[in-house]
Amino acid sequence: MNQRPGNQLFDAYFTARDMRDVFCDQGRVQAMLDFEAALARAEARVGLIPQTAVAPIEAACQAGHFDFAALGEAIASAGNSAIPLVKALGKQIATQDAEAERYVHLGATSQDVMDSGLVLQLRRALELIDSDLAQLGQTLATQAQRYVATPLAGRTWLQHATPVTLGMKIAGWLGAVTRSRQRLQDLKPRLLVLQFGGASGTLAALGEQAMPIAQALAEELQLGLPDQPWHTQRDRLVEFGSVLGLIAGSLGKLGRDISLLMQTEAGEVFEPSAPGKGGSSTMPHKRNPVGAAVLIGAATRVPGLLSTLFSAMPQEHERSLGLWHAEWETLPEICCLVSGSLKQALLVTQGLEVDAGRMVRNLDLTQGLVLAEAVSIVLAQRVGRDAAHHLLEQCCKRAVAEQRHLRAVLGDEPQVTAELSAEELDHLLDPAHYLGQARTWVERAVAEHSALTA
Secondary structure, eight states, X not given: OOOOOOOOTTXXXXXXXXXXXXXXXXXXXXXXXXXXXXXXXXXXXXXXXXXGGHHHHHHHOOGGXXXXXXXXXXXXXXXXXXXXXXXXXXXXXXXXXXXXXXXXXXXXXXXXXXXXXXXXXXXXHHHHHHHHHHHHHHHHHHHHHHTTTOEEEEEETTEEEEEEEHHHHHHHHHHHHHHHHHHHXXXXXXXXXXXXXXXXXXXXXXXXXXXXHHHHHHHXXXXXXXXXXXXXXXXXXXXXXXXXXXXXXXXHHHHHHHXXXXXXXXXXXXXXXXXXXXXXXXXXXXXXXXXXXXXXXXXXXXXXXXXXXXXXXXXXXXXXXXXXXXXXXXXHHHHHHHHHHHHHHHHHHHTOEEOXXXXXXXXXXXXXXXXHHHHHHHHHHHHOHHHHHHHHHHHHHHHHHHTOOHHHHHHTOXXXXXXXOHHHHHHHTOGGXXXXXXXXXXXXXXXXXXXXXX
């Protein structure tokens, strides 16, 4: 059966296709059917149902057998997707084996089907996100090393500060990616677990066979068996959503930096160019940061979605009314937004275009003022901190008032030339000589990335 038409106009821009495949109607239905097939196998292993019932159940657990539009209509009355799906599944099986139909869904409840199906989807989503993060990390490590010594103006409060390097800036992006990968690894044992509790979480319908079946079902689905069902304990999902929120925010930071560096007034770093990319409908000269827009957009949208997950945590008793329902589309949408952001981040960073000459020119826009600290630090060792700071402050004001380069003003100041030679001043006012530990930060970020990847 075909999927119901969806709002696909913006999907190619904001969502990676492979992630949308995970969370499309077919992906959702197949994940729930995978649970039902695994349940039959587990119950047959334990001896609760006959082995002969497994094959007919498995054969019917194919999403292509079901009418998604009809399921959608039925959900409006049933209140969840599992109830009409299990009914439709039973009918499918009965056409081939009426006896096997008796053993479908035995001992499970609707939320078991939906939550375990969701976990199967999230496992695939996590694999996709981690793979893209690893690729992005490698790209950033390569770019950080390439530009490890390329100086540009540091910016604090959106104003020129002391020099940094492009490699150091990229290393900052890399560090955030590495930490996100570490967080994903840490949460896997908590997230990738079975949901199986029956009507109220006791599995009473399965009697003494409950725990053997639960263990077998977890093994069939290659999921962990948690200490207890988690129908209304949603911290596992919210933790995953929170890490995705951190990823979205970190990528948003990357996108924000690149968009600012692409501004006409800066013109230092650019997204890769391509025919038809970043143009304007009216202005032929425009080169817009269309990739960065996705990163910033996702970072803006995800926190609101994440707040829904947090708001839905205080769920009532053993099964929730409405709060559980609020999760259904929320976490998948977060996954989709993060996937699209990652795809765009890869496109942007792999083809990064850098104008090192413009960086050098921009560093001198303030005519040496960004290196006033370098001079003050050395001078302080000779005349004292307060005296040096006051003297440099006066020289900077004079340079601005007279529209002269700081080097020229310092060269005319007897109190300065009495302590610093012309060669020392030239050295101190060279951005390449005031990069501090920029190279070290790059090396450390790359090493951390490499250790995780090894």
